[in-house]
Amino acid sequence: xxxxxxxxxxxxxxxxxxxxxxxxxxxxxxxxxxxxxxxxxxxxxxxxxxxxxxxxxxxxxxxxxxxxxxxxxxxxxxxxxxxxxxxxxxxxxxxxxxxxxxxx
Amino acid sequence: xxxxxxxxxxxxxxxxxxxxxxxxxxxxxxxxxxxxxxxxxxxxxxxxxxxxxxxxxxxxxxxxxxxxxxxxxxxxxxxxxxxxxxxxxxxxxxxxxxxxxxxx
Numbered sequence: 001x002x003x004x005x006x007x008x009x010x011x012x013x014x015x016x017x018x019x020x021x022x023x024x025x026x027x028x029x030x031x032x033x034x035x036x037x038x039x040x041x042x043x044x045x046x047x048x049x050x051x052x053x054x055x056x057x058x059x060x061x062x063x064x065x066x067x068x069x070x071x072x073x074x075x076x077x078x079x080x081x082x083x084x085x086x087x088x089x090x091x092x093x094x095x096x097x098x099x100x101x102x103x104x
Numbered sequence: 105x106x107x108x109x110x111x112x113x114x115x116x117x118x119x120x121x122x123x124x125x126x127x128x129x130x131x132x133x134x135x136x137x138x139x140x141x142x143x144x145x146x147x148x149x150x151x152x153x154x155x156x157x158x159x160x161x162x163x164x165x166x167x168x169x170x171x172x173x174x175x176x177x178x179x180x181x182x183x184x185x186x187x188x189x190x191x192x193x194x195x196x197x198x199x200x201x202x203x204x205x206x207x208x
Contacts, residue, residue, distance in 0.1 A: 002115040009113055009130060011106040011203060012161050013142055019199030022142045024128065026113060038117055038126045038142065057116050095123030099115060 004028075017044055023100070032104070039096040043089070051084040051103040059096030064089040108132070121148055127204070136208070143200040147193070155188040155207040163200030168193040 008027040014035065015022045021044060023037030039061065054063075056078045062071040066086040074080055076097075082088050084103075112131040118139065119126045125148060127141030143165065158167075160182045166175040170190040178184055180201075186192050188207075 003112050003131075004115060005112045006110055007113060008107050008109045009111060009140070011108060011140065013140070013201045015142070015162075015199060015201070019142060019144055022126075022201075024140055027107075036113070036115065036117070036128055038119070038123060040123055040144070058119075095119060097117045097119070097126075 004034075016046075017042065020044075033102055035100045035102075037098050037100065039090065039092045039098065041092050041095065043091050045087060045089045047087045048082050048084055052082040053079055053101045053103065054082065055079040055099045055101070057097040057099060059092065059098075060094040061096050062091040062093065108138075120150075121146065124148075127202075137206055139204045139206075141202050141204065143194065143196045143202065145196050145199065147195050149191060149193045151191045152186050152188055156186040157183055157205045157207065158186065159183040159203040159205070161201040161203060163196065163202075164198040165200050166195040166197065 004026055006029060010025040013022045013024050020040040020042050023035035026034045056074045056076055058076040060075045062073050063080055064071045065088050108130055114129040117126045117128050124144040124146050127139035130138045160178045160180055162180040164179045166177050167184055168175045169192050
């Protein structure tokens with residue numbers, strides 16, 4: 001069972017799109033942070049500040065990165081990168097459990 | 105910003121009701137555990153093994169405990185107890201962010 005040890009978790013959730021996308025922030029001793037989140041089926045668009053690595057823990061979604069013309073499909077075990085200061089679109093097909101790492 | 109420090113968090117989410125209720129497990133150094141979760145609007149029924157204290161961080165829901173005849177309304181900042189080995193019904197009116205503490 002994959003776990004993050006010796007971390008700090010912010011109690012309150014981050015919520016977007018009327019709660020269809022939610023996450024909680026995990027702070028690591030080295031100053032880095034990740035969010036662990038859930039996306040219900042639906043279509044969403046997000047913007048980044050820092051670059052992100054999105055790891056899909058379960059579910060299925062299609063992703064279109066800014067400036068690209070091809071939607072890519074990701075399922076549990078997959079990961080994709082999103083550049084800093086960009087936008088990306090998501091079509092969540094099956095409830096997605098994810099871990100987002102911020103490269104700051 | 106309320107945080108849990110020096111904890112272990114299980115990476116993968118717990119999901120119920122097609123992802124409309126999800127949570128993540130937080131393990132404390134003293135052996136206790138809590139879950140931090142989200143409930144989308146809807147009606148749900150849950151059973152307990154251990155007794156629980158449900159703290160509502162945000163949102164609004166109505167709760168009917170097993171053996172009771174009155175639904176109680178809870179909103180952000182409220183908490184309620186659920187006995188061990190019992191069932192309880194929930195009507196979530198506004199997306200609920202919660203922290204559940206297990207008394208084991």
